[in-house]
Amino acid sequence: MSGLVFLVLRSAKNRFLELLRKPAKLALYAIMLVGLAVYIIAGAAQRGSAPVLPPSSDIMLLKGLIFAYLLLFYYSAIKMGLSNGSAIFGMDDVNLLFVSPVNPRSILLYGIAHMMKSVALASIFILFQAGTLASFGVGTGGVLILYAGYFLTAAVSQILGMFIYSVTNGRPKRRRIVKIVAFASFAPMLIVAASLFSVAKGDFMTALSRLLASPATSFTPVIGWASAGIIAFVTGEYAAGALFFGLLAALGGGLVAVIYIGRPDYYEDVLVATETAFETKRSAAEGKINAIEANSKKRVRVKGTGVGGFGASAFFYKHLRESFRANRFGLWGLPTLVMAATAAIAALAMRESFEDALGAQIVMLFVLGILMWLQIFLIGTGRGIKETYTHYIYMVPESPFKKMVWSNIEIMLKALVEGVVIFTAAGVAAGATAAAVVGAVLAYTLFIFMLIAINYTFMRFAGTDISAGLLISLYMFAIMLVLSPGVVAAAFAGAAGGIPLALAVLSVWELIMALVCLWASRGILHECDMAVMRQPGGK
Amino acid sequence: MITVLNLSKKYGKKLANDNISLHVNAGEIGVLLGPNGAGKSTLIKSVCGLLRFQGAVFIGGHDCRAEQAKRLLGYVPEIPVPYPLLTVDEHLQFIAKAYKLTDWRAYADELLRRFDLLDKRNKLGKELSKGMQQKVSVCCALLPNPSAMIFDEPLVGLDPHGIRELKNTIAALRDGGRAVLISTHMIDSMEENWDVTFIMRDARVVREVRRGESGEKLEDIYFSIIEQPEGDTK
Numbered sequence: 001m002s003g004l005v006f007l008v009l010r011s012a013k014n015r016f017l018e019l020l021r022k023p024a025k026l027a028l029y030a031i032m033l034v035g036l037a038v039y040i041i042a043g044a045a046q047r048g049s050a051p052v053l054p055p056s057s058d059i060m061l062l063k064g065l066i067f068a069y070l071l072l073f074y075y076s077a078i079k080m081g082l083s084n085g086s087a088i089f090g091m092d093d094v095n096l097l098f099v100s101p102v103n104p105r106s107i108l109l110y111g112i113a114h115m116m117k118s119v120a121l122a123s124i125f126i127l128f129q130a131g132t133l134a135s136f137g138v139g140t141g142g143v144l145i146l147y148a149g150y151f152l153t154a155a156v157s158q159i160l161g162m163f164i165y166s167v168t169n170g171r172p173k174r175r176r177i178v179k180i181v182a183f184a185s186f187a188p189m190l191i192v193a194a195s196l197f198s199v200a201k202g203d204f205m206t207a208l209s210r211l212l213a214s215p216a217t218s219f220t221p222v223i224g225w226a227s228a229g230i231i232a233f234v235t236g237e238y239a240a241g242a243l244f245f246g247l248l249a250a251l252g253g254g255l256v257a258v259i260y261i262g263r264p265d266y267y268e269d270v271l272v273a274t275e276t277a278f279e280t281k282r283s284a285a286e287g288k289i290n291a292i293e294a295n296s297k298k299r300v301r302v303k304g305t306g307v308g309g310f311g312a313s314a315f316f317y318k319h320l321r322e323s324f325r326a327n328r329f330g331l332w333g334l335p336t337l338v339m340a341a342t343a344a345i346a347a348l349a350m351r352e353s354f355e356d357a358l359g360a361q362i363v364m365l366f367v368l369g370i371l372m373w374l375q376i377f378l379i380g381t382g383r384g385i386k387e388t389y390t391h392y393i394y395m396v397p398e399s400p401f402k403k404m405v406w407s408n409i410e411i412m413l414k415a416l417v418e419g420v421v422i423f424t425a426a427g428v429a430a431g432a433t434a435a436a437v438v439g440a441v442l443a444y445t446l447f448i449f450m451l452i453a454i455n456y457t458f459m460r461f462a463g464t465d466i467s468a469g470l471l472i473s474l475y476m477f478a479i480m481l482v483l484s485p486g487v488v489a490a491a492f493a494g495a496a497g498g499i500p501l502a503l504a505v506l507s508v509w510e511l512i513m514a515l516v517c518l519w520a521s522r523g524i525l526h527e528c529d530m531a532v533m534r535q536p537g538g539k
Numbered sequence: 540m541i542t543v544l545n546l547s548k549k550y551g552k553k554l555a556n557d558n559i560s561l562h563v564n565a566g567e568i569g570v571l572l573g574p575n576g577a578g579k580s581t582l583i584k585s586v587c588g589l590l591r592f593q594g595a596v597f598i599g600g601h602d603c604r605a606e607q608a609k610r611l612l613g614y615v616p617e618i619p620v621p622y623p624l625l626t627v628d629e630h631l632q633f634i635a636k637a638y639k640l641t642d643w644r645a646y647a648d649e650l651l652r653r654f655d656l657l658d659k660r661n662k663l664g665k666e667l668s669k670g671m672q673q674k675v676s677v678c679c680a681l682l683p684n685p686s687a688m689i690f691d692e693p694l695v696g697l698d699p700h701g702i703r704e705l706k707n708t709i710a711a712l713r714d715g716g717r718a719v720l721i722s723t724h725m726i727d728s729m730e731e732n733w734d735v736t737f738i739m740r741d742a743r744v745v746r747e748v749r750r751g752e753s754g755e756k757l758e759d760i761y762f763s764i765i766e767q768p769e770g771d772t773k
Binding site: 300302305306307308309310311312313314315317318321322325326390391392394395396397398399526527528529530 | 584587588589590591604606607609610612614616620622624625626628629632633634636637638639661663665
């Protein structure tokens, strides 16, 4: 039996045996799978009700959203390729496989297969978008298509990153060429956009819709293919869907073939990325919070210095200093402005679809929903929660409650101002009432408060024996469970008294649950094991 | 000053510390020795109140989780964890503010000088080598002038100058009436400076030796116990 086959089979067997040894973990996986299935089926059932947006415009809006979302992957792949390359291997592979007498080409295929497995597992979270997709009139089949498109794009992006690094490493001229080619791939789309918007005469929504439907967008490499493929399959145009997905698969396969045939000595091309990824994970596991900031090569200017505060408040002033050093705009920098602009454009786009005042309020709900979804993933990056992974917050002789409060004020302030900026922009664009804007700001800020409290409660009770992947799924499940009664109550309130009342009810529910979770998490800083950072996956 | 009574700690089903009791008086250096996996780091973290455990730990007579105990305790972890975006000087400022210290500047400068960090005071945490990070970690722990100091493998990663300074600092802490508990694998480096040694094996303290009780070197005591067959260590 070859070494690689042995490695794959034995690893799978050991993983399975480990699962059997931990029945609680097995049961949790089963619960998660059932929960996910119920969620997807519920999303499909919801499709029976009237869609939020008229069918004529919503599918192009969905395509635009998918395009914008996948753009992040494409951008990251190119950026990764131009810096360190892709980490498709682990340090165990580097230390044991790379020095072994196994054919490097076989190892390459093993690495790619392993990477695709990891991407397939990581892509599962996209299935939680079933509810959002249902509002576009997309059912269970569409969710699975979205999963396939997302998986293909993520996998091809990884291979692309590795390929770019292998051809540009140490060659500045080639790096410039890759940048030009990357920008040029959007040129047809930009030319069509310029021509459509120049004759739009104020009807920007039609122009945007035509741009998204145009072949120039659909044939934009990787993300154009992926978004067009997903939409084609969802709308029943299977031949077009197969063509676009086929293009993606062909690109991925072609790049693998080029590396397989042309660069059998690719070890150097993957080493830097593997070591960087390993170092980042190790730093995090060792309690080095902000491992990404610590390992970042970005030059930081030390202009103002000093930390203010007294007692527990020193944590807040320290966070301010760190945030202003990480980002020269401080707490509310470019990302907030970009989000506000995006929300305003989305609100403007959707406003076209509604003619009554209720429509504008629904737009606010839509923007709120997307921002809340994003925060579920971003909240863990807040400095307050990260602080629990290092010993300082436990050792400082102050009341645990004070320390917890002061270490989270920075993120709450950020959320409040972000909410005001984003929802004011979206509200003005959509023509929403002031009450709806205020309601959305409140619901958003208190949702973040609730997420922080849920995070602490989770840390208090989750223990350290389950994997990070499972923790994330459980965490999302817990959020939905905690939020659901509030959403149901808000829906009833909305039906009776309008959307501002619904948002007020949701805000009150979030506040109550935040306080309950904070109470449940008591003792986290003085009666629990210090938090340990865990990374999804073994590699 | 540092009192551990019947401390047990489990990770799931694994017993990491099994009914451990020990005491380090003010003006004493206690050394915790043992092979990898003996439970030294778990014990150190429990003493610092970073882990949940059964039993009791008192620092200066206060429960280790109480604010009064935290005020008396300094801790240098095995892996230095500086904040990447704070300068060396800001680390000390942060500790001074968080611990509500007054008149700390002169002592902070003295620590920076002693550990060769004066010219690095405006360097960010992320820009420091591992040894420098360890020195910052030591300075942060010493700044509040604690009555009890806990070190977990403090000499790993330090350059010869740093090792000498830290050994001198540890001796000075003892001479100043502080209780010091050190977990280390570097037995040689502690040979001159120890008052009581706790040798751990399989989650238990299998032997407590006070200086003078045995004429042997620390290393000989350690190996005479660790190389004995299991169950024959008392």
